[in-house]
Structure formats: C-alpha cells, structure tokens
Amino acid sequence: MMAVAIVTGASKGIGKATSSLLKEHGYTVVSISRTMPEVGDMRISLDVTDKGSVVKVVEELVNKFGGVDVLVNNAGFGVYGKFTDTSLDEEEYMIKTNLVAPIVFTKLVLPHMLKKGSGSIVNVVSEAAYVSTTTLAVYSASKAGLASFTNSLWATVSKMGIKVSGIYPGPVKTNFTSHPSFAGMKTNIFDKYAVEAEDVARAVLKGIRTGKREIYVPSRLKVDPYFLKLSSIMQEITYRLIRRYF
C-alpha cells in the first residue's frame, strides 16, 4: 500500500510544489488549504485554524487509510510591518495558522504513527525563526515557536521510529508577499535572493526520508543560527544593522 502524506497549504507555492513532488514519488497525497488545491489524490478545502474541522478530517483520513505516514505542516503566512503598525487580529490568526495548527495536526497523527512505529513529520519553518527583523516580529515569533516545537518533537520521538524535520527557507518565490501588508515593503530581497518553491519541496522530501532536524534552503543559511548563537558580538552587530536598515 502506498504511503499517505498530508500536505497543508497545498493550493499555492511550497505546498503545491510539495504535493506534486510527493505524487511523483508515489505517495498518496492529501492536499489541504482554504481554496481547493489543484494537486493531490484527495483535495480538501479546510482552514487549518478550524480545530473542530481539522479533528474531523484527520479522523476520517485515519479511518480511510488506516493511518497517516507523512505530515507536512506547511500552511502559513506573514504579516509585514513594524509591530507598532500591524493588526493584532491578523497576528493572532497568523499564530494560530503558523504555530497552533501544526501542533494540532501533530497531536492528531502522532499516536497512529507511534502505533505503527514509523512516520515522518516535516514542519516548514523559516530562517525568520532565527533572524528576527523589525518588520516581521510576530511572524518571527510564530516561526521561532515552531522551530522550538520541532526540535523538542525531534528529541522526543525520533528514537521511537518517527522522523521529524524542520525546513528553514530564506526568501522563496511564492505568493507569500501577496498579503496586503507587504505592499509597504521597501527593500525587496525576495526578487534578489529568492529560491524556487520546488527547491523547498525537494528539502521537504529529504526531511521526510532522513528526519534531519534542520534543513536550510539554500544550505548556506545553516550558518545563521550558529552565527547568531555562538557570537554575541556578531549578534549585537546584526541586530544593530537590522534596526538601522530593515
């Protein structure tokens, strides 16, 4: 029987590329997003912050397939702007989407994976988990929370046969910046340095297969956390530069 993979945020960008890649690699792909996804063996329209519906959908999937082999928590968005100017309602919704929903999905699929003694959980985090700019304060906080959750989960269940991986992309060419708040973005680093959604999808597949705790896209970004954690001097300089220019 083919392995069953849930991909959230699958209507666009990284999620859509991931659903396509997993299908190519023989997974039975369950694609989820608010607008109906175009790719997937099962396509479900669902808001990942709607906990009651998420519980129902995951129960139905477990009953239909006898479990879930792969969970890719990818659905997410950013609210851009200085914390002094952004909307609290939007930020609360963002925390529910980027952080609470992955925890809920994980809580629901993990017991079935543990029963089988196998499975993969891949969380699409962000470089922003480690590098906080002045214009993505709550987004960074949501991703730092997701990074922390991912690391803790990795430490808890990777010795029980479950592969857990966090993906840390820098800028990616997707619809991410189409959120209205990005209209005020001054320096568009996305155009200059962004990688393709397919590059991140390949990293997700690597995470599913290896359970590597952190995967950076592009891989040179892996210096970021060390850079920030190990050198307090460099950290101070980095944040001073951020305060000045971003």
Ligand SMILES: NC(=O)c1ccc[n+]([C@@H]2O[C@H](COP(=O)([O-])OP(=O)(O)OC[C@H]3O[C@@H](n4cnc5c(N)ncnc54)[C@H](OP(=O)(O)O)[C@@H]3O)[C@@H](O)[C@H]2O)c1
């Ligand atoms: N693009 C970047 O530069 C970048 C960098 C680092 C990390 N990331 C992360 O990568 C992930 C995917 O983003 P992307 O860049 O591919 O952006 P995207 O093109 O805007 O795609 C976001 C996906 O998430 C779905 N989504 C958003 N809110 C949802 C909700 N409440 N319920 C269900 N689905 C929801 C969207 O579908 P619907 O609107 O149809 O619901 C869409 O399919 C996010 O977690 C993002 O934080 C992106």
